[in-house]
Amino acid sequence: MAEFMTVLYVLLTLLLLLVLAAMLIWYERRLLALWQDRYGPNRVGPFGLLQVAADMIKIFFKEDWIPPFAEKAVFVLAPAVVVITMLLAFANVPFAESLWVSDLNVGVLFFLAMSALAAYSTILAGWSSNNKYALLGGMRAAAQMISYDVFMGLSLMGVVLLSGSFNLREIVEAQQQGWHITSQFVAFGIFMVAAVAESHRLPFDLPEAEHEIIAGFHTEYSGMKFGLFFVGEYLSVLLISAMSVVLFFGGWLGPILPPFIWFCLKTLLVVSFIILLRAAIPRPRFDQLMAFGWKLMLPLALINLLLTGAVLLWWEA
């Protein structure tokens, strides 16, 4: 019976996530339009909601072209990697008290591992395309992943220290007295920067910078393979929003409304904030990105970890 429930949860989560990732495209376009004083997609279906369906139909009927100079097997596999890792990472996100697929005792580590693995998607895509722009994009993705993953992990250690567990469910339950955002504000800022960089979202979308390297790692991709990169990107937006809600905003905790609704509302707010980042902030140069990561964010994360640890020790003594 328990196994059956797990399978049911898996299927439900899978369905929900893929639909949400698609709807997120619509949501993002509408929000960007709102902030740019436009309407955005509003023709297909009510409020343009079916625009995504129309795009899907179109993208499925496009020619699925593999360049003759590409490394075929890797080229085909690369887009799947990002989707698979993102979906796997969602497995241990607790949506409510008893609503999760797997209750890992190393949840935070698993999340970090999966988001790091997702970088293989871009690197492999860039390398297998056998195209200099794609390779440049892949190399940028690799460098960005290495430098931003370091302090992403470090910024989360403060939260782990406070709640005394790597388990995401226990982290949420540790926030009964107050959300971690209140004490770990710096960590939240650092995590947000790192997470946006990990998911290659603007302003940190240097691996696919259209203006400099055409489309970076997915220059040679078309059709549904390109679509998978997009689904992966939107899944990772959802993932980092859900994770920041779990880690900093008290997950499903909240008065009156049911826990799952609270979780969705908070996630929606964070997603909107990430889209606002895209609407407002321009892309940095690559050396600026590296300098920002290593010279500012890493020391900040270390100081934050040090202070959190010191304060905890002082309290216990």
Added chain:
Amino acid sequence: MLSQLRSLWKVFQHSFTPPDTVQYPEQKPYLAPRYRGRIVLTRDPDGEERCVACNLCAAVCPVDCIALQQGLDENGRWQAEFFRINFSRCIMCGLCEEACPTYAIQLTPDVEMCEYDRQNMVYEKEHLLIAGSGKYPDYNFYRVAGKDVGVKTKGSGDNEQPPEDYRSLLP
């Protein structure tokens, strides 16, 4: 860093400003009378064709989309035997309107001229001619020109004096 936070806030403030979009098919944007759209051939106030088939428009057209053949009517007035504009080539530059000595060819603010068949974009003279005089309501070329083609006799036009009788010795 501060400027980035400021730009975040500034962009967020746009949540409360209405969109500038004109919802086109339902809501038409304002097109000024001098907008360069579909080309028409106008008539003078007497209802005659203004076009004198001088070929200047066809000569100036950068994409060669105007074709016409000059002919004469019974009064010796120049008229186009055929006048054809291929709108699938036309770039609405308005040079023909500038070149026209008689204000015959004019551009209008109509831009909705889509067709499913390319051949339907070729407009003949009967499609181009309109009943009115367009942007210059009172202008009649043959009232200011010297030539007698049945509109007026020689020397009786606007700003024109009767021809001098150079055989007479009278002052």
